[in-house]
Amino acid sequence: MNSINRRSVLLAGLGVAGTGALAACSNSGSGGTGSGSGSNALVSPSGAAVAAAEKKRTGTGRQQKLTLTAAPAVIDLGGGVRPRTWAFDGRTPGKEVRLSVGDTLVAELSNQLPDRTATSIHWHGIALRDDMDGVPPTTQTAVRAGSTFTYRFIADAPGTYFFHPHVGVQLDRGLYAPLIVEDPKETLDHDDEWVVLLDDWVDGVTGTPDEVFAELRQGMGGMDMGGAKFMLMGAESDLLGGDAGDVKYPYHLVNGRVATDPDVYTGKPGKKVRLRIVNAGGDTAYRVALGGHRLTVTHTDGFPVRHREVDALLVGMGERYDVLVTLGDGVFPLVALAEGKDANALALVRTGSGAPRRRRSARRSSTA
Ligand SMILES: [Cu+2]
Numbered sequence: 062m063n064s065i066n067r068r069s070v071l072l073a074g075l076g077v078a079g080t081g082a083l084a085a086c087s088n089s090g091s092g093g094t095g096s097g098s099g100s101n102a103l104v105s106p107s108g109a110a111v112a113a114a115e116k117k118r119t120g121t122g123r124q125q126k127l128t129l130t131a132a133p134a135v136i137d138l139g140g141g142v143r144p145r146t147w148a149f150d151g152r153t154p155g156k157e158v159r160l161s162v163g164d165t166l167v168a169e170l171s172n173q174l175p176d177r178t179a180t181s182i183h184w185h186g187i188a189l190r191d192d193m194d195g196v197p198p199t200t201q202t203a204v205r206a207g208s209t210f211t212y213r214f215i216a217d218a219p220g221t222y223f224f225h226p227h228v229g230v231q232l233d234r235g236l237y238a239p240l241i242v243e244d245p246k247e248t249l250d251h252d253d254e255w256v257v258l259l260d261d262w263v264d265g266v267t268g269t270p271d272e273v274f275a276e277l278r279q280g281m282g283g284m285d286m287g288g289a290k291f292m293l294m295g296a297e298s299d300l301l302g303g304d305a306g307d308v309k310y311p312y313h314l315v316n317g318r319v320a321t322d323p324d325v326y327t328g329k330p331g332k333k334v335r336l337r338i339v340n341a342g343g344d345t346a347y348r349v350a351l352g353g354h355r356l357t358v359t360h361t362d363g364f365p366v367r368h369r370e371v372d373a374l375l376v377g378m379g380e381r382y383d384v385l386v387t388l389g390d391g392v393f394p395l396v397a398l399a400e401g402k403d404a405n406a407l408a409l410v411r412t413g414s415g416a417p418r419r420r421r422s423a424r425r426s427s428t429a
Contacts, residue, residue, distance in 0.1 A: 106192040106200040115190045120215040121163035129155065131180055131226070132173035136235055138314060139322030144265025147174055148235035153317045154258050154341070155238030162219050162244050168212045172204045179203035182212060183227035184240060185379060186363055189214040196227045203228050219244035220363025221337040221381040223258070233263065233270035233343040235317075241337065242363075249359060251385055252332040258317070259349070259376065259397050259406055261310040261342040267291065270343070273308055298401030300375055301346055305401020308344040313399050313406035320407035330390035330412045335359075337383050340376040347397040349374045349382075351410065354393065356384040375400065388412050 104110045134148040149155035160166060172180050181195040181203055193214040197203035204210040222240040225232040239256050264270055273291040289309075296305035316324040328334060336356070340347055350356075350373040358369045360383035374382055376397075390413045397406040 104191070106194070111191050115215075118190075118215045118217050119163060120165055120217065121161065122165075123161070123163075124165045124167050125158075125160055126167040126169075127158065128169045128171060129182065130171040130173055131236055133175055134235070136317070138262065138312065139318040142266070142312065142319050144262075146235040146264040147231070149238060153235030153237070154260075155236070157239045157241065157256060158224070159241045159243065160216050162242055163215060163217050165213060165215050169209055170204055170212065171209045172206050174206055177206045178228075178231075179205050180226045180228050180231060180236075181210075182224050184212070184214070184222065184224050186220070186222045186381065187216060187240065187242070188218045189216065216242045218242060218363060219247070220360060221256075221339060221383055222363060223339050223341055223381070225341065230270040230274045230343070232341075233261075233273070235264065237341045239337070239339055249335065249385065250333065251335040253328060254335045254337065255326045257315060257336050257338045257349075257395065257397075257408065259338070259340045259342060259347050260314045260317075261308070261345040261399065262312040262314050263291070263308065263310050266311045267309075277307060293402065296401045298346075300348070301400055305346070306344040310345065310399070310402075310404070313342075313345065313347075313397065313404055315395065315397060315406045315408040318408070320405060324408045325411055326395075326408065327411045328388050330388055332412075333385055333387050335383060335385055337381065338374070338376055339381045340378055342378050344378070345402060346375060346377045346400040347406065348400050349376055349395070349397045351386060351395050352393045353389055353391070354386050356386050359383050359385055 129149045131147060131149055132151070133145065134151040135143055135145050136148055136151070136153045137143050146153065158166065168182065170180070170182050174180055179197070181197050181201065183195040184193070191200050193212050194200045195212065219242045222242065223237055224240050225237040237260070239258055241256070263273060268291060276289065276291045291309055293307055293309040296307070297303060298305040312319050318324045338349060355370050355372055356374065358366060358371060358374065360366060362381050374384070376382055388410065393410045395408040395410060399405055
């Protein structure tokens, strides 16, 4: 039987009991054999119920191994913006991880963050074994500074995902990257792919995400002490049902580039391109459109949906949309309006003859 009790779950959820509660939980869970079936038993991240579900997951047996080193870095966002942040392997976004359905990802996280900062990796949106989901203190103990943890799971759900830490406000640093699970049986017909990663950026420019959080925690009371540095007042959007966020971000990024020095996708007129749009932002929904084009939505959050043609998409934090677009001839802005915040992110699509070579290598081979 699983000995975790309601109080320890609540405390863990509040972060009060911290790792002590989790250690108690996983010790009893991994040793138990009947957990998960009794009416009072909770499913522990490494318990028998998780192992049983995992057994039913079919894999290819292929492994993809990689190392992700989380460490301080000075990154280049374009336009002379070079903030100091925390990043995986010195770059933001981190290097894309691409698997085929059923492959096993073996990712060693090396925590080189400063000031004894613990971390984790959460594989956002993907169905996987709970003990690899990277949500301390609930599904694992946080990975201590100076140590490593190896995530190992079968990715049997095709789709567009991303990953980021799930400790404190670290997801608002530069620690994120796309995770694409390709389906060899995919029936979508397209010539090329472009991953479009959206993010709201503050770190190393006006302050750190921890400083932002500290100010937000003081609420309106803190504003009497000399005004708000990070708090955004009056951001509203009817589309979002009112409140459009609380944080002032100096930059909004597409694929790690500021709007004045954007990422450029170069293609050919008439080609059909699959855009995999990911909102990795912490506090901003984006309204996304490609000038002069209509978008056909094919997937949301990794799942195929009945196709729907739109002229713009509202993408909330953590959401992903796959869309197909048939490219026209010319240069077109991909605009991601920071909904309700009077700011935007920008990338460019160039087609036709005389187009300059792409600066960044986001072009992908077709999966169809
Ligand atoms: Cu997430």
